[in-house]
Amino acid sequence: MNRRSTIRRLFTRLPRWKRMLLAGLMLALVLGLVLSLALLAWPTRHSTPPAAQASNGGFAGLGRAAEGFTQARPGQVLRFPEDHGAHPGFRTEWWYLTANLHDEQGRPLGVQWTLFRQALAPPLAPRGTSEAAGMTNPWASNQLWMAHAAVSQGEEHVVAERLSRGSPDGLAGPAGVRAAPFAAWVDDWQLTGTVPSALSSTADALSQLSVSATLDEATRYRLTLTAKGPLVAHGEAGFSQKAADGQGSFYYSQPFYQAEGEVTLNGETHRVSGRAWLDREWSSQLLGEAQQGWDWLSLHLADGSKLMAFRLRGGAADEGNAQDDSADYLSGSLISTDGILTPLGPTELSLTPLAESSVAGRRLPTRWRLEVPGQGLDLTIAARNPNRWMTTQVPYWEGAVTVAGPDGRPRGEGYLEMTGY
Amino acid sequence: MLEMRDIRKAYATPQGPLSVLEGVDLSLAAGASLALMGESGSGKSTLLHLAAGLDTPDSGEISLDGQRLSAASEPARAGLRRTRLGLVFQQFHLVPSLSVADNLTLQARLAGRETPDWSGELLTRLGLAEMADRYPEQLSGGQQQRLAIGRALAGRPALLLADEPTGNLDEASAETVLTLLLELVRDSGCALLMVTHSTRVASRLERRLTLSHGRLLAEEAR
């Protein structure tokens, strides 16, 4: 008896029910402890640290630094048909077609066909885990192809997107671009040169094109495009400056297409005709580090001339005054009917938002004033319908616009693109 | 306080209905005591059960303190039993798993009317103060019946119903228990209806009624 510990003695002195209670409490305590330990040691399912947020880098990462890529510099001469093809040494590149069409009843209808190329890594980076020789791996590619297509009329705005990885050298993959004979494709969407081979030595490869895309079961289009004028090179013989610090891209266009074809929208097929504009641009760092996005216009004016203008937003040091125009970088080109291009520098044009609309939960300017005082141009540009949000992985606004003079009379039509909102 | 009017009660048996009570009238004033006598099977216990609301009559009216027991629902009768009545049985029906003290206060607590002073006084007067922590099985028969009486009185009932409270005890204990019971009933001012077959016990109460063949014989004046 006297060898029992004090605790034990205390315990046995308690009345029986109290002893049970105490034992029960101890048991509960132990169980609770085990339970809480088990819960602590349980592998927490979603304990993955959130991936480091990529630095802003502007719209779609186009402002990210570009080590390992070729930089666009002024002074380089464009060469055709080679430059119609891809430039894998640069990070970003696009073939960008917009068409202002009208159906049999004269109702306006817009069509977009765009192919983007994006390098996931600099060209010299290893393509995979293995350097095993002898094994051809057609999947290994650092190129990402992204195609967007849209058909819009009135309230209708059908958008589709196709993604693909690049093809290995020498193998035709599901996506790619070939300079001659010209072809750009992703899956069954294609933009193909149709210049007869007899003329291929004289005519530009882009002077006759066929473009087609199937957006869904009820929406598709097929157009033939015939250029009524020459290719035009923007900026400094094709080098288009995009920021005050000299950052820029190579940029040329074919704005003179006459378009004909068929568009099926929601199961209804329309014969359409109108005008189309193709942009070709490549770069490794399109935006400056601090630029957020751009507003870009391509206009077919009533007198047959063409006007391209863009505004790159942000990038100035003055953070206190967001309204300060000097924070934006403006540029443009006025193209005469015979293809003579007049570059418009940052001080030679102004682009002012007049009214905003609420689109896809954002505020976007859908009415603009474009002034080129030196050319006597004062235009009001308005979206035909504000509902032209592109619900693609990288979302943006792209839609047809009308152009009016200061007197309110129609002065043409075109396309507006707004990114980074 | 307790009024019973023309009470009839019959039980179904395999041999057909057995009439136990055939029109019984009974009244008991507050604070009065009444002994109910009769032969075995005369219906004494049935009458007591009806008075306690443990059973319901086939016809007739029972009222307690002006409340009609015969028309009340089971929970209401249980409530009356809990708060207004005390019951003492021949078998003591103590709760074996509760201590003496907890048994004593059980009904008072169920009724929500426990008064510790009165409970303490009862314990002392019943001679159980030294055994408050014991369990019923550790008590003698007399002690157990005293405890049952204490349990019935701890809630200060208006009426105590006792069914042969001394029937299970030897003579000496029976005397002690009976004396204590009557003393306590008197002191607490509650009425007493006691079923007994012993004239000696019955003679200690104020009134005496005898049941025979389901009817009350004329009350003998005292």
Place this chain on the structure above:
Amino acid sequence: MITGRRSPRLVSRMAPHLVPHLAMARTALITLLSHYRRHPGQLAMLLVGLWVASALWSGVQAINASARDSYARAEALLSPRLERLERRDGAPLGYADFTTLRRAGLPVSPLIEGTIELNDGQRLNVLGIEPLSLPAGGIGEDRRTGNGGEDGANPLGLLQPPGQTRLAPETLATLNFSPGERPITAGGERLPPLVIDAQLPPGTLLVDIARAAELLKRGPRIDTLLLAPGTPAALPAAYRRTPAAQGLSPGQLTESFHLNLTAMGLLALVVGLLIVHAALGLALEQRLGLLRTLRALGVPGRTLVALLAVELVLLGLAGTLPGILAGLWLANILLPDVAASLEALFSASVGASLSLPWHFWAGSLAITLGGLATAGLGMLWRTARLDILALGHALSSHADSRRRQRRQAGLATLAWVFALGLWAWPAPSGTPSLIAGFAMVALALAGSALALPVLLGAALEGLKRCLGGNSPRTALIRWALADLQLQLPRLQLAMMALLLALATNLGVTGMVGGFRLTFLDWLDQRLVADLYLRPPPAAYDSWRDWLETRPEIATLLERRETDTRLIGAEGERPVALQGISADPALTASWPLLATLNADRAAAWQSLREGAALINEQLAIATGLAPGDMLTLASPSGPFTAQVAGIYPDYGNPRGEVTLTVERLIQRFAAKPGSMGLVLTPGLAAADEAALRQRLTRPLPASGEALAPSLVDQRSVHRQARQVFERTFAVTRALTGLTLGVAALALFTGLLAQARERRARLAPLWALGLGRTTLLGVTLAQLGGLALATALLALPLGVALNWALVAEINVAAFGWRLPLHVFPAAWVQALGLAVLVALLAAALPAWRLWRAPPRQLLEEFSAS
């Protein structure tokens, strides 16, 4: 409190302002519960019963839920709604096919599947996907849309160098790496950095197809092309949709395995609930007086029923919650074995650690509390119908127990009639045959359990009658028998538990033992070659030519396999197809279950001439019999052959057709497979070692860089045996535990009646019987009762064994086993029963033995 110096009372003082009803309820509840204070044994019995029942049940359910979660993730990984494409010419798919179909506008996406070995020897599945083309919803919760950047779900994450290796948290836990690290394969290649993806099934690494092609050395070849559901029907002429039923999902395949587990868990639950039932019955019986007293003191009947229900819930929670925790612990122990056998049997990956959905917790709690409610409902019913005027009456009359016995006997008969009915008349079509099989077994077990007390009672009565003579010994025996009859109502539930546990144990032991014998025989018959060689496909022919010249090799047994579809009247079903060399070395021992005219030699001859053999699973599933014609889809059109025989194929979940290897090459363009090498008899050990050495190196003449893989027969044997052992490890563990529960039931039952027993034995002690004698009588009573129960369990166990091998196994796995009977196991069971009873009786008996005379005397004073 009555006076200040006393310790605080259990019943606390009521504040006068409390609602009187609440006060009443509280006092009444405490009074009801005070019963357990005086009878802690009953409380322990209740809690232990609940604890054990919920532990075993929730343990099994945790295993099932965990495995199902793995399957769900495996299925969600590649939505089963995705269609798969193949080439009509049977040629393997490649990059060119992908390009062609994409350019034709078909939303196809390539997939590569394979296994890699890490440099620590660990093998893992690798799934290579093309994230850009994968149809939306194709992988789990639409991993394609890059919006959820949180857990690296952006498709570019896989693509963007250095890429990602996505894996389930469970897989990461087995790898000894942290997220972001790059494990190295056995080939010395670095995997892309690890990223956790909780939606992936365990054991699978998800990488970009480019990485997968490199890791698995595939070049441009892919395994399949996935097609988004709802794609327009027209495909280019060279392609067709792979029939959807190609691969049964792991969930479907393993359903029967889990049903088996669930049945075992249910049995354990029932056995545990028997304890609870017994304890509740006891607790009610002993409180009948208390309940009547409370009614008399003015507690309404409804309140009492409600309070007892509250008591049930409190007890239920107190027993079930720790039970579920114990179940988790149990599941954690058993899961690795379950995972291994599921992997081996069905190639279904199951994480070796628990992963439980919320409904597991709710379900376990609900089932156990529901079980408790069924056990407690009787108690509540009796309370509600309590006759308060019967204050102080005897508990249950003899007539009552007679009536109950008759009712039990009736129910038992009914259960048996239904069980036999289920056996004689097949279940209505649409009911899974496995469910019907389990229903039959359950009814038979329930019927036997119900009949047990009746039979035991009758046996005791009979023994009593037979006992003649008037010696002191017979008097004592007669008393012991009569006393046992009195004890029987108390012990009947425990005996039922013992009966169920013993019968299950016998049945399962018999089934497993029989399976082992059959299986090992079958392995010996099927594995006739000494070595099995799998050369690299390109060098297959060179190896065969070389091997045929070797003097060490007596016979070369080629084997190839491929998949095809069996074309039947009611549609197509996928089958495995194997080609074998119909060489006497193989055919002499290859077991056949049925042949045309029971002529083995003729069956083999017709196989050589173009007939087919099918496995038992396929025969059961399709009803094909020897002599029937079967039609298979082949690249060159339907292939028709006669069924020459049926062979057993244990451990294979799929239906299989066997042809000669030549036919497989000609008609099905089967890829090179393996070769069995039967060595020349009497080959010197040194020569054999040299040959083995030679077979593990590339063949110099072929210019092939890869070495063949060589397996010897012994290691195939060993592996098969391991799979077998693990498959039944869980079953055996559960039967063992169930037996433990039955012992516990007996023990608690005896403990609960210990006081009563003392009251019964005290008079005998007073009459002059020594304690030793009393102790001996007590132990003999229990041992005898357990022995009688075990004797009744023997036929039930054999019946169960038969049901398992002839009905359940056929329904669950598709193979029938011969019924093996193990008399040694019977003796073991009898011994076990007596041992269990004596162990259970030991503590109460010991306490009686140690009880001081004063305590025994008290039995007289306190009545």
